[in-house]
Amino acid sequence: MKAMTATGRTEPSVALTAVDQPQPRPDEALVKVEAYSVNRGETFQLEAPRPGWRPGKDVAGLVVQAAADGSGPAVGARVVGHPPQGGWAEYVAVPTSSLADLPDTVPAATAAALPLAGLTALRLLRVTRAAAGSRVLMTGASGGVGHYFVELAAAAGLEITAVSSSPERGARLLELGAARVVPSIDAAEGPFDIVLESTGGPNLPAALAKLARRGTLIWFGQASRQPATLDFFDFFAGPESATIRHFHYADSDSTYGQDLQTLVRLVAADRLHPEIGLVTDWTGTADVLTLLRDRGVRGNAVLTIA
Incomplete structure (x- = not known):
């Protein structure tokens, strides 16, 4: 073959x-x-x-x-x-x-x-454990994972602020249910209950500073390929009792097949695009x-x- x-x-x-x-x-x-x-x-x-x-x-x-x-x-x-x-x-x-x-x-x-983008988005939504009305900031939202996550999370009642430097891609994220799209993390009006960070480099500490008290930052990628540096004193002077969590899509109690079947069902029902x-x-x-x-x-x- x-x-x-x-x-x-x-x-x-x-x-x-x-x-x-x-x-x-x-x-x-x-x-x-x-x-x-x-x-x-x-x-x-x-x-x-x-x-x-x-x-x-x-x-x-x-x-x-x-x-x-x-x-x-x-x-x-x-x-x-x-x-x-x-x-x-x-x-x-x-x-x-x-x-x-x-x-x-x-x-x-x-x-x-x-598979990869959809599974990542679905499992990200699960690990946020966010209730309807929770405010979520997502960096790197223009890619495949971002599009899936925004549509799934909006359907679950979350208020999504998506970071996208592309006006065209930002418009599509709004169509999928994002509450607002901003061109940079600095332009996002926090605080946020959940921050989903996938770019790394200087964006990670900038995103962390947008968290609300007891908020959680979920780190699931480093698309910039730049190492992130966190200052210990800045972290503890920032959001009170904040949590940083690493996420990998393969760590799940459900199988790939089970979650793919969920995604297929949503697509067939015209609820995921x-x-x-x-x-x-x-x-x-x-x-x-x-x-x-x-x-x-x-x-x-x-x-x-x-």
Whole structure:
């Protein structure tokens, strides 16, 4: 079969290569990939790829071999999945606990945009434990996670202030339910019960200063790739009894498959709208990765396999 593999170079970062078709483990189904999504974080991984690693964690397609242990969907089922790697290929083996059934009303290209960004947003909303009416500040809201989170959180009754330097992307966040969009953290009028910080660098201490008493800052990314420095005395002179929490989307009591099924159900009911900025043939993956790295795509980028 053919798959996109890492070149170890900047341009192009991937190339179409002949590889062995995966042999599923007993608890894995073999999926014929119809569409996959690429994420900006994967462009960073491609800069120094691990030996034997193949990119691709967001896929949608058709089950062509059911799991040998009897779990998961049957042959012929349409699915969306979150494999550990190797999804940018004609076929991928996916643990059945990381698969969700896909109704005919949800196109594969739409579903492929759900896994990483959608799972992160859904699980972020859970860990906030915020009640309706809580004030939330979100940095880096212009990406895929931000679009999903704003729509999910607004539906839950949270008051979202989204940070976006792009007027066009900010307008879309308002459509999805953000109460307001500001161009920078300094422009956000706090205090906030919850701050979601994903950019790092100087933005983290700036965002921390916007917290209300007993508020929580949830740190879930460092898109700027700049280290953050917190001054001990500034922290304790700031919001009283504030909490900083690290978040990683993989740490959850529910499976990927269970949460993907929730996301699919919301999409099918027209209550969640994946923000897809680009859909093109998978032979253009290398060019799309460059666009994504340079922030040239709003929301998710999806590649389709004919």
